[in-house]
Amino acid sequence: MIRLTLAALSLALASVVAADTKVPTSQLEIQLGFAPLVKEAAPAVVNIYAKRVVETRQSPFQGDPFFQNLFRDFGTARPQVQNSLGSGVILSGDGIVVSNYHVVGMATDIRVVLNDRREFAARVLLGDQQSDLAILQLIDAPRDMPHLTLRDSDTVNVGELVLAIGNPFGVGQTVSSGIVSGLARSGTAAGAGQGYFLQTDAPINPGNSGGALIDINGDLIGINTRILTRSGGSNGIGFAIPTNLVAQFMTQAAAGNDSFMRPWAGASGQSVDADMAESLGMDRPGGIMISGLHEASPLRTVGLAPGDVILAVDGQPVNTGSEMIFRMSVAGLGSEADLTVLQNGQEKILSVALTPPPEVPARDTVTTGRRSAIPEMTLSNINPAVIAEARLPLGATGVIVQDPGQIGGRVGLRRGDILRAVNGDETPDTKSAERALRKAGSRITLAVERGGQQILMRFRL
Known part of the structure; x- marks a missing residue:
């Protein structure tokens, strides 16, 4: 794994400073506009082209309200390339880049294009779907890359002038201006990103994701991530992930983590x-x-x-x-x-x-074998870490379905289901669940908890 150097990390985190902002005091200052600022900041904002290969199935039952779920694995699997377009921000001279997870997450090929048209391959060091952030490392990049400094996002005030820099709609690097229109916005951004955001009226359109939100001193205050819209276009309500969280992502990437670990409140x-x-x-x-x-x-x-x-x-x-x-x-x-x-x-x-959720009891993850009534199903014991990952109720116990497998999916099991019993035999842990599935005959009754509701599944194999 490529790791951040301590020098690069110190350079990035030492630059989390408060900006000394002021309004223009003369007509000359007003006429200057943002050109000098953009000229300095734009080289550190990059375009990102990512692609991944996924297997899709073309089923004759697609669209049928009943059979599409029953036969969702029916048909021949065909590889399909999915492309995504977004932006990123260089945070250190040795080519550490931050972007959105929804831009680069699960990508098999990532290309980063700089403002001067240089291109580099990149790999994800750390990604987190819940925060919608990812840290990347440019491969074979020089050690003098242009980069932005991080400002303490807690010093940002409503009404500050800001610029959003990114690559909207793939037309090329674009700059839009606005103000910080709100702080402490939570639960308002659509998509995977969950948490705390800065709000801005600077237009953030598709492709701006992962781009920079900078103040009038050129310091980074947020990573553009989403818009709140009914039409699909920018309606003046955009959201950016604060830099203080970005700094923690860099810290964990430097420690060698490939996934973000957040403190557990329980x-x-x-x-x-x-x-x-x-x-x-x-x-x-x-x-x-x-x-x-x-x-x-x-x-x-x-x-x-x-x-x-x-x-x-x-x-x-x-x-x-x-x-x-x-x-x-x-x-x-x-x-x-x-x-x-x-x-x-x-x-x-x-x-x-501040500690991570404990792994007690142990997960003891198992994948059922061929002799099981439902083969290739992955099960884990529920513990605080699993509760946090799967967003289960705090009091959840038992066995969670991590992957139902092909047969399990056909009979209606879903990822996140809690398996309570097999043919009347209770399944408090993965070992008992595995035994119960091995001895089950052709007629099977599963007791499952899903979203707080108790479900009985009866079927014959």
């Missing part, structure tokens, strides 16, 4: 509204009321309980679960975060250790 909750605030004696709505805690949750360890309210993380207000996880992720694994909480009517600060 908690569920809801935003405090006006009615809840009044009942709690709060002077205004804000924060997250804890409704549930996993028995291994680090929040439980420091004394939090259902009914307590988390107001801030490291001094930054949080109003949704996405904001809290973002703040914990920015603080970084292995460190501690100071939680401002309201407990029994008293406000206090508690320090919580």
Whole structure:
């Protein structure tokens, strides 16, 4: 695996600084426009062309509301090339690039084209679909690549002038201007990206994904990712992933991680509204009321309980679960975060250790063999790490279907189903599930939990 050099990482993270911004003070400054800024920043923004080969099946039952699921693996598999187009930003002189996961994720071939038309192959060092971020390394790139510095995204204010640089619609590098129109936007961007965003009215169109959102000093404040639109075009509401999260991605890539690990809260909750605030004696709505805690949750360890309210993380207000996880992720694994909480009517600060979800009990992942009633099905024991990955309820236990396999898919099993029993035999772990499937006859009854609903599947093989 190609790894970030410590020198490159130090250069990138040491440049996370607050910008000294000001409005134009003369007609001459207004007439200058953004040309000098664009000239300096544009070489660090690249075009990315990615492709991957997937197998598709052409089924005569496609479109049928019943048979398309029953016979979804029917037909001959044919390889098909899928292409994607987007943008990226060079973050260090040795060719470290950040882009969106939906641009380069699962790609088998990535080409990066610079502003001066030089081309380089690239490989993904670290990618995360949930955050929609990916860190790439240019292959055989020189050590003096143009790059942007990262500004502390917590210093960004609504109303700041910004530029969005990218490759919309594949027409070539384009620059659009606007302002920061909102902060702390969570759960508003469409697609895979879930979390915390900066909002801008600078047009962000298809192909701008992964491009740079810079301030008037040329510092990077966000990675353009999505638009909120009903028509498919830019309606003045775009979203960018803050640079503070990008910095953590670089840190983990430098450590050799190929997937992003975020701290685990092991908690569920809801935003405090006006009615809840009044009942709690709060002077205004804000924060997250804890409704549930996993028995291994680090929040439980420091004394939090259902009914307590988390107001801030490291001094930054949080109003949704996405904001809290973002703040914990920015603080970084292995460190501690100071939680401002309201407990029994008293406000206090508690320090919580930031750790990944524990792998207890062990996953013990198995793939059923040919003698199984449902061969080639992959099962795992549910633990906190699996709960976080699959977004299961905090109290989930048992065996999860990681991959139903060809036969399992035909009988209606889905990825993420929890297998409770086979022909009446309970399956609390993967070993018991494997045994039950081996001894099952031709008539099979599966007890499955899906989305909180209990389902019985009866079929004959």
